[in-house]
Amino acid sequence: MSIWLVMVLAGLATFGTRLSFIYTLDRMRVPGWFQRALRFVPAAVLSAIILPELVTRNSGLDLSWHNPQLLSGILAILVAWRTKNVILTITAGMLALLILQVLLRGA
Amino acid sequence: MEKSRRREFWAGVRDETPILLGVVPFGLIYGALAMHANLSLAASQAMSAIIFAGASQIIAAQLVAAGATGIVILVVVFVVNLRHALYSASMAPYIKHLDPAWKLLLAYLLTDEAYAVAITHYRREGEAAERHWYFLGAGLTLWSSWQVSTLCGIFIGAQIPPNWPLSFVLPLTFIALIVPALKDRASVAAALVAGLVGLLAMGFPYKTGLLLAAFTGILTGLAVEGRPK
Numbered sequence: 585m586s587i588w589l590v591m592v593l594a595g596l597a598t599f600g601t602r603l604s605f606i607y608t609l610d611r612m613r614v615p616g617w618f619q620r621a622l623r624f625v626p627a628a629v630l631s632a633i634i635l636p637e638l639v640t641r642n643s644g645l646d647l648s649w650h651n652p653q654l655l656s657g658i659l660a661i662l663v664a665w666r667t668k669n670v671i672l673t674i675t676a677g678m679l680a681l682l683i684l685q686v687l688l689r690g691a
Numbered sequence: 692m693e694k695s696r697r698r699e700f701w702a703g704v705r706d707e708t709p710i711l712l713g714v715v716p717f718g719l720i721y722g723a724l725a726m727h728a729n730l731s732l733a734a735s736q737a738m739s740a741i742i743f744a745g746a747s748q749i750i751a752a753q754l755v756a757a758g759a760t761g762i763v764i765l766v767v768v769f770v771v772n773l774r775h776a777l778y779s780a781s782m783a784p785y786i787k788h789l790d791p792a793w794k795l796l797l798a799y800l801l802t803d804e805a806y807a808v809a810i811t812h813y814r815r816e817g818e819a820a821e822r823h824w825y826f827l828g829a830g831l832t833l834w835s836s837w838q839v840s841t842l843c844g845i846f847i848g849a850q851i852p853p854n855w856p857l858s859f860v861l862p863l864t865f866i867a868l869i870v871p872a873l874k875d876r877a878s879v880a881a882a883l884v885a886g887l888v889g890l891l892a893m894g895f896p897y898k899t900g901l902l903l904a905a906f907t908g909i910l911t912g913l914a915v916e917g918r919p920k
Binding site for chain 2 (some may be wrong): 585586587588589590591592593594595597598599601602603604605606607609610617618619620621622623624625626627628629630631632633634635636637638639640645653656657660661664665668669670671673674677678681682685
């Protein structure tokens with residue numbers, strides 16, 4: 585298979601996946617449990633993306649207080665919870681990360 | 692009408708902007724990997740427009756470099772991007788009133804980063820009629836910066852040190868979007884279980900751990916919420 589054909593097919597597969605429910609959902613009768621389940625999609629998927637990012641360092645698991653990402657992430661969670669402010673959360677998390685990376689260097 | 696459309700669009704652009712700090716490094720990495728895999732310049736850049744999904748493009752470039760067959764690359768890209776079906780289901784009720792052209796366009800723009808920002812906006816209180824313009828603003832912002840950053844990666848390569856701190860903007864933005872939305876026990880349980888399973892399944896290939904984590908989290912949410920009264 586030429587690389588162009590692979591790309592086009594992979595692109596169609598990705599696009600089809602993204603379009604799947606957007607295209608079909610208003611054409612079918614959706615069971616109640618399915619509708620209730622949709623409410624949990626953002627919390628579930630995004631948490632499953634976030635947590636591994638916080639605890640991996642140098643491509644290994646690091647749950648210690650030497651891990652600047654983990655500490656900055658916890659701080660960001662607290663800031664997001666208290667302030668509900670996106671920019672403030674990102675800024676606090678980034679500043680914490682930069683400071684902790686210097687402080688914990690060699691730790 | 693016109694004014695509220697424009698306002699929604701630019702609000703989407705604005706809210707998507709911080710996340711770009713985390714996306715651009717990945718665009719550079721992808722561009723550099725694609726060149727390293729001996730893909731032509733045109734093919735490297737075209738993949739960003741045709742597939743438009745960062746993680747899967749990075750893996751695809753690595754597979755090309757390793758000499759994998761086309762069918763393997765195809766299946767892997769499909770599996771890595773399966774999580775987008777969840778986004779599609781979650782977004783569908785909010786955009787079901789739109790005409791087909793809008794649905795096609797928004798589906799094309801439905802990435803992790805655009806989804807996170809747009810779904811948060813859809814769930815806010817208030818006038819919702821023109822919110823697809825917000826989604827469009829967020830989606831196009833991500834799309835254009837992805838095209839430009841992969842192009843830069845192709846030409847200048849990725850001179851990015853490991854543990855580059857800006858990549859951390861990505862999880863931070865997701866934290867900022869999702870934590871305020873955890874307002875009840877069921878959502879908190881869904882998030883905690885999904886995060887934990889995601890951690891345990893970190894070693895699973897091609898983001899299948901992420902899928903497993905998402906489904907476990909969603910089921911947990913349903914179970915904690917219990918039967919509707």
